[in-house]
Amino acid sequence: KPNPFHHDNFHYNADEDYYVCPMGQHMRRIGTARSKTASGYRSESARYRAQNCKGCPLRCLCYKAKGDQRTIEVNHRLNEYKRKARELLTSEEGLKHRGRRCIEPEAVFGQMKFNMAYRRFRHFGKDKVTMDFAFFAIAFNIKKMCSKIAKQTKNGGNTPLFGLYMLLSRILHLENRIFWKNPRKSVA
Ligand code: SF4
Structure with a gap:
């Protein structure tokens, strides 16, 4: 400022x-x-x-x-992080990624943070956080795949993965009930 x-x-x-x-x-x-x-x-x-x-x-x-x-x-530690972030954001590669930000990740972040209440990692430490987010990303992609298959089915398209869809729907329904509706606190 x-x-x-x-x-x-x-x-x-x-x-x-x-x-x-x-x-x-x-x-x-x-x-x-x-x-x-x-x-x-x-x-x-x-x-x-x-x-x-x-x-x-x-x-x-x-x-x-x-x-x-x-x-x-x-x-000082925070200032150092800010300096590094500014450096990355204003680099050539950073500018390229920022250009895509409003197109690709914003909608996904909106769904993660507001629809699924995934606002904080539930573990500490780099490895655990990577695992935490990787599981979330896998679940997110499965959910996305299910809605695609459901859309195809509705439109009368060819759905060779229908059995898988039914299985995953059940798992996701259960997951949704026990996890996303009651997000857990962080654990070490
Ligand atoms: S820190 Fe004190 S001396 Fe310095 S500009 Fe502010 S009021 Fe003036």
Whole structure:
């Protein structure tokens, strides 16, 4: 965002670990803030504080909190992830994939997140998350195949997989009852 008073736009000296505010004052590291989200994710933010904001002509534009020392909290890890994501999204390949985003994945994500309530992975760790999503994708594709076969049957088309369709329909119906209508919480 083009706001010169947002700490994302302050100059950061990584070697000496300090920020420089719009008035040129160094904001020194004063500690670390730790937080935990409702789902149990822990994060750490570095805290930096200006030495003295009293009498600064930019004070009213800079921050609204009380006190004469502006304090900011920066999650360096998150910023690094954002930087990497921005780099990928603006790369040549990223632009190519983004061009297809509204055509291919958006509708599927809509179905996953809103119709099937698959908003969070139910496992932790890369391998388990891959397994979690792979099972979901297999089920999703089977469901899609079933609706295609059902459509063909309705239109009187040739349906050599009708037996398979009937079997999968039953499995999906059961799955739908026990899983998608009662999405489970994350497990390790
Ligand atoms: S109010 Fe403080 S932090 Fe903001 S510009 Fe002035 S000196 Fe810098």
